[in-house]
Amino acid sequence: MASGESLAAFEGFYRQLDPWGHGKVDAGEAAAFLKRSGLRESVLHKIWNLADQEGAGYLDKKGFIVALQLVSLAQHGQDVSVENLSSSIPPPTMAENVSGSSRAAWAIKTEEKLKFDTIFDTLDPVNGLLTGDKVRPVLLNSKLPVEILGTVWDLSDIDKDGCLDKEEFAVAMHLVYRALDKQPVPTTLPPELIPPSKRGPSPGLAPGPSPAHAVHTQQTSWVVTPGDKMKYDNIFRQADTDKDGFVGGGEVKDVFMQSGVPQNVLAHIWTLCDEKQAGLLNAEQFALAMWLIQQQVKGIDPPQQLSPEMIPPSSRQAKSAGSDVTTIAKEMDVIGREIQDLTREQDSLQSEITDKQQQILDINSLLMNLEVEVNQSQTTLQQLEKQKADTLLPVQKLDKQEAEVERLLEEVKRQCQEETQLVSRLRSQLTSQETSVQNQEQQLNKARVELNNLRSEEANLEQKLETGKIRLEATITAIRAAHTEIAQVRDQLSKLQDTQRNLSTQVGPGGVGDIGLTMATTTASSTWDTGTSDPFGSKDPFASTGNDYNDPFKAEDPFKTDVFQSSVADSGFSTDPFGDDPFSGKDPFSADTGSSKQAAPFAQVTEEDQLAWATSESEAEQKRLEQLQKQEQADMELAMALSREDSKNGTP
Structure with a gap:
């Protein structure tokens, strides 16, 4: 490098x-x-x-x-x-230096100059000059910011006389058009934009006022000292936020208001410093405004118009040119010398024009080559555009296919996700079902064991049930016999009650003697031995008068073994209903063997004895009847218990 x-x-x-x-x-x-x-x-x-x-x-x-x-x-x-x-490369050696303003071609082309001259003539120039009032509407029609238009005016007013001639107006319009093309406006006028008639006699001499003007302006010093100028320039640079070399009212308002000067006075100071009424102040005008504000702070009011020593140096040239009539002769001499210099410069420029013409020929040749290349490039571009159009349709189709594939891919991804979730749920359900099957198998095994046990128990119960049925049949037979016996006892009881009533009737009207006489007469042919013989004779008063009675328990005692001992509690009885034998005591019909006396029946029986005997017999029969009823109730409960047991075991 x-x-x-x-x-x-x-x-x-x-x-x-x-x-x-x-x-x-x-x-x-x-x-x-x-x-x-x-x-x-x-x-x-x-x-x-x-x-x-x-x-x-x-x-x-x-x-x-x-x-x-x-x-x-x-x-x-x-x-x-x-x-x-x-490698280390030194700068090249060039035949000429293009930095001098006197050798630079004017950047404004001929056709542009003709167009700008036409506009210039329509604005009614006076003595070939246009004032700011006439140029201002044209510049404002460009819709550019006022700050940029102020810079354009200052750059185009090369001789600083407050007016524009044709060349200066062309420069102003050229800058406006470049600004409309979004190109920056320079802070200083480039050499190639300085009109040839306003360039100095040598490349090193910058365009400016005539020597007479310079001498005149040096005679009057500026009220702003160099020290104050440096201080105000620092404030100006801080206020110039857009760095265009100018400040507007909005940019310096706060600076001015900090001084405490009334607003009407500040407005008057602004009017004095803004000589062109452009709404902008350059650095020198801002410095003058700050100096006037400081004077107002000290109690010195600003003048109605600026005195010569107050005018900024850059603005004095135009004013002094119109007022200094005494220096016209000297200026004519200077102008003569300048004409001679311009003549020499014209010769130099003629030589340069010849070189420029040769350069133009070379450039035209290069341009022709470039035009050929441009035509070739355009042909190639057209071919490429055609290829692009031919390729665009397949690309669009591919884009649509790609979008469709992406949509299908998203759908497949979604379905895969759903299937994955479904498989996960099915796996979870399978695991749960396997666990449930294992539990059910375990329960099934237990149920099988219990079933086998129940079947064994069922067999045992069936065997017991058969035995119970046999015993039940015997029990039912015994119950029926008991019912028959109860009926017989009831008959006997009725007979005893009738006998008792008969006795009561006989005792009532006839007394004991009549009873004894009747009994003696009735039983005269028989003898009643109260000690050794049955008072009812050899015939059982409770014997059945119909068919012979067969003892159902004669062959085998059905209650020899208590088959219901284990199920007493289940049958609802707290005790065995057959535990007490109602006939375990003394036979109420047996003869009293305790007495050895033998006497004639009713020989010594009194009326009270007969009543007592009848009462005791009646009570004994009543008790026996109650015992039989209890026995019957117990047998019924037993039968009901056996029936419930059979239904519980599922026996038909």
């Missing part, structure tokens, strides 16, 4: 061709500059192709510096290639 000094020189060359900071150098300007290296056309053509590898038709800053480095390599006899750019 190039060294630091060489790089600074390269950047200096670039700023000469791009003073506006556009970031590029047109092909014509670059070709004219490179030709000053003295190299052959073929070498310059190769250098251009290496610098403009993308075929843009212009050189940016990097490409321009590469071109300069390649020119330097060619001048030093080295191979012109990009690989050699890494």
Whole structure:
């Protein structure tokens, strides 16, 4: 790469061709500059192709510096290639320096100048000049900010006379159009924009007022001292936020208001300093405004108009030119000398014009080549556009297919996710079912064991049931016999009750003697031995009068073994209903063997004895009847218990 000094020189060359900071150098300007290296056309053509590898038709800053480095390599006899750019390359040697304003071509083209002159003539110039009032509407029609228009006016008013001639108006319009193209407005007028008639006699002399004006302005000092000017310039730079070299009312309002000066006084000071009524102040005008504000703070009111020593130096030239009549003669002498200088400059410019014409011919040749390349590029571009159109339809189809595939992919992903969730749920259900099956198998095994046990128990119960049925049948037979016996006892009881009533009847009217007589008469043929014989004779008074009675328990005692001992509690009885034998006591019908006396029946029986005997017999029968009823109730409960047991065991 190039060294630091060489790089600074390269950047200096670039700023000469791009003073506006556009970031590029047109092909014509670059070709004219490179030709000053003295190299052959073929070498310059190769250098251009290496610098403009993308075929843009212009050189940016990097490409321009590469071109300069390649020119330097060619001048030093080295191979012109990009690989050699890494070596230390000195700046190239150019035949002429394009930095002088007197040698720079005017940037305003002829057709532009004619258009601007037409506009100038329609504004009714006076003595070839337009005042600010006439130019202001034209500038405002551009809709550019007032700050930019103020800068354009200051740059185009080269002689600072407050008016614009045709050339200055052309410069102003050129700057306006460039600003409309979004190009920055420079803070100082570039040399190529200075009209040739307003350029100095030498490249080093900047355009400015005439020597007579300069002498006149030096005679009056400015009220703002250099120290105050530096202080006010610092404040101005802080207030100039957009860095355009001007400040508006909004930018300096706070600065002015801090002084405490009334607003009407500040407005008057602003009017005095803004001589052109542009709504803007440059650095000198701002410094004057600050000086007047400080004077007001000290108690000195601002004047109604500026005195000569108050006028900023840059504004004195136009005023002194119109008021200093005494220096006209001297100025004429100076103008004469300037005419001579201009004549010499005209000769120099004529020579330069010849060179420029040759350069124009070279540029035209280069432009023709470029036009051929442009035509070829356009043909290639058209072919590429056709190919692009032909390729666009398949690409659109592919885009649609891609979108459809992406949609299907999303759908498949969603289905996969749902299936995965379903498989997870099924696995969970399978695990749960397997666990449930295992539990049910365990329960089934237990149920089988219990079933086997129940079957064994059922067999045992069936066997017991058969035995119970046999016993039940015997019990039922016994119950029936008991019922028959109860009926017989009831008959006997009825007979005894009838006998008792008969006795009571006989005792009542006849007394005991009648009873004894009746009994003696009735039983005269029989003898009643109360000690050894049955008072009822040999015949059982309770014997059945119909069929012979067979004892059902004679063959086998059905209650020999208590088969219901284990199920007494289940049958609802707290005790065995057959535990007590109602006939275990003394036979109520047996003869009293305790007495050995034998006497005639009713021989010694009194009426009280007969009543007592009848009462006792009646009570005994009543008790026996109650015992039989209890026995019958117990037998019924037993039968019901057996029936419940059978239904519980499922026996039909």
